[in-house]
Amino acid sequence: MGKTLFDKIWDRHVVKTIPGGPSVFYIDKHFIHEVTSPQAFKGLQQRGLQVSRPQQVVATADHNVPTIDQHLPIKEELSRRQVEQLKKNCADFGIELYGLGHPFQGIVHVIGPELGITRPGMTIVCGDSHTSTHGAFGTIAFGIGTSEVEMVLATQCLMQAKPKLMRINVEGSLNKGVFSKDIILYIISQISASGATGYAVEYAGSAIRNLSMEARMTICNMSIEMGARCGMIAPDDTTFAYIKGRKFAPQGEAWQKAEADWRTLYSDADAVFDRELHIRAEDIEPMITYGTNPGMGIGVTGHIPELGEIEEREKPSFEKSLHYMGLNPGEYMKGKKVDYVFIGSCTNSRIEDLRMVASFVKGKKKADHVEVWVVPGSRQVEKQAVDEGINKIFEDAGFFLRQPGCSACLGMNEDKIPAGKYCISTSNRNFEGRQGPGARTMLASPLTAAAAAITGEITDVRELI
Amino acid sequence: MGNSINIVKSRAVPIPIENIDTDQIIPARFLKATTREGFGKNLFRDWRYEDGDEHRPKIDFPLNDITYSGKILIAGKNFGCGSSREHAAWAIKDYGFDVVVSSFFADIFKNNALNNFLLPVLVSDPFLQQLFDEVHKNPAAEIEVSLEDQYIKIAATGATESFDINSYKKTCLLNGYDDIDYLLNMKQEIEAFEEQRV
Ligand code: SF4
Numbered sequence: 117m118g119k120t121l122f123d124k125i126w127d128r129h130v131v132k133t134i135p136g137g138p139s140v141f142y143i144d145k146h147f148i149h150e151v152t153s154p155q156a157f158k159g160l161q162q163r164g165l166q167v168s169r170p171q172q173v174v175a176t177a178d179h180n181v182p183t184i185d186q187h188l189p190i191k192e193e194l195s196r197r198q199v200e201q202l203k204k205n206c207a208d209f210g211i212e213l214y215g216l217g218h219p220f221q222g223i224v225h226v227i228g229p230e231l232g233i234t235r236p237g238m239t240i241v242c243g244d245s246h247t248s249t250h251g252a253f254g255t256i257a258f259g260i261g262t263s264e265v266e267m268v269l270a271t272q273c274l275m276q277a278k279p280k281l282m283r284i285n286v287e288g289s290l291n292k293g294v295f296s297k298d299i300i301l302y303i304i305s306q307i308s309a310s311g312a313t314g315y316a317v318e319y320a321g322s323a324i325r326n327l328s329m330e331a332r333m334t335i336c337n338m339s340i341e342m343g344a345r346c347g348m349i350a351p352d353d354t355t356f357a358y359i360k361g362r363k364f365a366p367q368g369e370a371w372q373k374a375e376a377d378w379r380t381l382y383s384d385a386d387a388v389f390d391r392e393l394h395i396r397a398e399d400i401e402p403m404i405t406y407g408t409n410p411g412m413g414i415g416v417t418g419h420i421p422e423l424g425e426i427e428e429r430e431k432p433s434f435e436k437s438l439h440y441m442g443l444n445p446g447e448y449m450k451g452k453k454v455d456y457v458f459i460g461s462c463t464n465s466r467i468e469d470l471r472m473v474a475s476f477v478k479g480k481k482k483a484d485h486v487e488v489w490v491v492p493g494s495r496q497v498e499k500q501a502v503d504e505g506i507n508k509i510f511e512d513a514g515f516f517l518r519q520p521g522c523s524a525c526l527g528m529n530e531d532k533i534p535a536g537k538y539c540i541s542t543s544n545r546n547f548e549g550r551q552g553p554g555a556r557t558m559l560a561s562p563l564t565a566a567a568a569a570i571t572g573e574i575t576d577v578r579e580l581i
Numbered sequence: 582m583g584n585s586i587n588i589v590k591s592r593a594v595p596i597p598i599e600n601i602d603t604d605q606i607i608p609a610r611f612l613k614a615t616t617r618e619g620f621g622k623n624l625f626r627d628w629r630y631e632d633g634d635e636h637r638p639k640i641d642f643p644l645n646d647i648t649y650s651g652k653i654l655i656a657g658k659n660f661g662c663g664s665s666r667e668h669a670a671w672a673i674k675d676y677g678f679d680v681v682v683s684s685f686f687a688d689i690f691k692n693n694a695l696n697n698f699l700l701p702v703l704v705s706d707p708f709l710q711q712l713f714d715e716v717h718k719n720p721a722a723e724i725e726v727s728l729e730d731q732y733i734k735i736a737a738t739g740a741t742e743s744f745d746i747n748s749y750k751k752t753c754l755l756n757g758y759d760d761i762d763y764l765l766n767m768k769q770e771i772e773a774f775e776e777q778r779v
Contacts, residue, residue, distance in 0.1 A: 128778075131767070131770060131771055131774045132767070132770060134749050136747065136748045136749065137747050137748060137749025137750070138747065138749060138750075140764065140767060140770075140771070142771070142774060142775075151612050151613075151666075152665070152666065152667065154615035154616075155615065155616060155617050155667075158615070158616065158617075159761075163761070165765075179609075180613070194613035194614075195613060197613070197615065198613055198615060201615050243665060243667075244664075244665055245663065245664050245665040245689060258689075259665035259689055260665060260689065260692075261665055261666075261667035261670070261689060261692060261693035261696060262617075262667040262668075262693075263667060263693065263696035263697065263759070263760070263761075264692065264696070264760075266761060267760055267761050267764055270761055270764065270765065271761070271764040271765060271767070271768070271771060272771065272775075273764050273767070273771055274760075275749075275760045275763070275764070277747065279688075309600055309659060309662060310600070310658070310659035310662065310685055310687070313659070313662075313685065313686075313687060313688060314688060340663075343659070343662060343687055343688065345688050409600045409602065409662070411600075429599075429706075430599060432597065432598065432599075433598055433599040433600060433657065436598065526604075526609040526664075527608065527609050527610055528609035528610055528612060528613075535632075545602075545604070545663060545664075547602045547604040547605065547663060548604070548605060548627065549604060549605070549608055549627050550604050550609075553608070553627055553632070553633055
């Protein structure tokens with residue numbers, strides 16, 4: 117029987133399997149950030165340990181950073197302390213830090229790929245659930261908790277049970293106005309926010325193959341929103357072309373060798389998955405969420421389910437969710453007023469996202485009552501946007517281009533959506549209070565978000581392009 | 582950690598809501614500490630208090646409802662989804678729970694719980710419903726969980742269900758070992774593995 121892509125990478129990284137238990141699993145690259153690492157370093161100090169392989173660890177500051185005036189000290193004391201603690205820990209333990217002010221700083225899942233650190237066949241972890249993003253390169257990449265961060269720092273290994281495997285095939289061509297964000301929101305709406313729990317998911321099929329690397333990252337990024345352990349896509353020419361020439365990509369002979377190996381990383385024709393799903397690209401329309409988990413999504417022309425369509429057991433959660441959102445069963449989303457537009461986060465803050473938004477927005481103006489924030493995923497994305505004149509387009513449209521960070525994706529730094537306000541967001545989570553206490557989040561693609569910025573309400577972007 | 586778990590006999594606190602994500606268990610704005618302690622006071626912060634104001638508890642939220650207490654938290658399906666923040670497990674443990682029962686746990690949360698000697702007990706949907714019904718009917722109902730014998734029991738009715746846990750983790754929890762101890766003992770094997778890969 118053939119092997120899956122996941123099996124091939126898994127097998128290369130198992131140091132030992134404990135009978136009846138998990139495997140000792142070797143980690144190639146470990147990303148860390150300021151929020152989930154301090155207690156891990158403290159643990160090392162208490163045990164009197166060093167970081168086992170500091171050159172395999174890369175750090176950045178992203179969750180807590182302000183997105184204006186980054187040259188000034190962080191105003192909020194606890195945030196500042198956390199960022200300073202990271203700096204100290206990295207210095208003490210010999211870890212490379214792309215902190216505030218560094219030209220490589222940015223959201224951890226944006227900088228890994230753009231620097232060529234993320235490469236096919238690797239195992240990658242980070243104390244952050246969206247580590248699944250890196251799977252777009254044909255890696256096993258997943259989020260871990262702080263105790264596990266400590267384990268990897270101390271030993272470069274983790275105890276891992278092998279997950280079940282699921283393949284999601286998306287075949288066909290995408291409709292006009294439909295993007296990778298819509299594909300993943302559609303998949304999650306079909307299988308629910310827990311539909312892939314316990315599985316590693318491989319995305320395959322012609323619609324996936326035809327996507328750019330950045331679009332693939334958006335899909336893998338949100339794997340965790342259906343509970344998947346990780347998401348991955350087999351590497352191909354698109355992958356190799358993206359990596360080649362990047363800062364830490366192998367060069368010359370090393371490149372040749374690496375590429376030859378990467379070309380062996382795919383699921384064999386006779387490989388068997390525990391579960392397989394088939395999705396027709398033609399069935400997908402631009403998506404919008406109406407509830408408080410990412411599985412509560414519908415096509416932008418659709419309506420919120422009626423109470424009668426919801427299973428008895430799920431009714432209390434459904435009603436609680438709509439109550440929080442200030443919406444009613446059966447209502448249409450199209451035409452709903454929007455107060456804030458947030459274009460950013462590790463899901464959709466890369467240069468392609470900004471370019472797509474800019475080319476749509478060029479020559480248009482935002483609606484008066486809407487506040488629009490565009491937050492690039494990294495310093496490099498920000499620089500590129502300026503080099504390409506995208507910043508001018510945003511300025512003319514009344515969009516506020518901020519500095520890189522997680523920003524309003526989570527209500528942790530200064531960028532919060534006020535209570536009761538509606539925000540259409542390109543991020544990945546619409547949980548209660550995610551963007552700030554009481555904030556009401558609707559997830560969508562960058563283009564659907566941009567369309568709402570222009571019209572001031574939930575809009576079917578297909579009518580504008 | 583210097584901790585271990587075996588038998589927990591206690592009343593339980595029911596939160597019959599599905600898809601409780603870690604942003605609800607502990608909102609992001611409370612993640613700024615650099616130590617593991619003290620998160621319990623912000624457990625379910627935004628569900629527990631009006632406008633996040635700790636002087637205005639929402640009386641109908643189970644943690645504030647004095648009829649409920651105990652070391653066992655019972656929650657709806659897909660508990661702990663969302664962010665990988667271990668702070669969620671720390672908050673639940675710090676508040677005083679030793680066991681969380683649900684019919685479905687998110688993967689990362691389950692690992693985080695196990696690494697903090699908080700026992701995630703996975704039960705069937707019907708058994709979960711029985712637990713909710715029993716505790717709602719009689720908040721003083723005693724629930725018994727045995728890690729050693731891998732069962733959960735409603736004392737009054739005798740209804741019992743067994744649960745799974747992998748044998749390695751079970752040994753760790755019963756004896757107070759953690760994964761780091763295990764991995765540190767494997768240093769040589771890990772180094773040999775690194776050698777052979779180059
Ligand atoms: S952008 Fe949002 S989801 Fe991504 S790492 Fe930052 S906080 Fe997490």
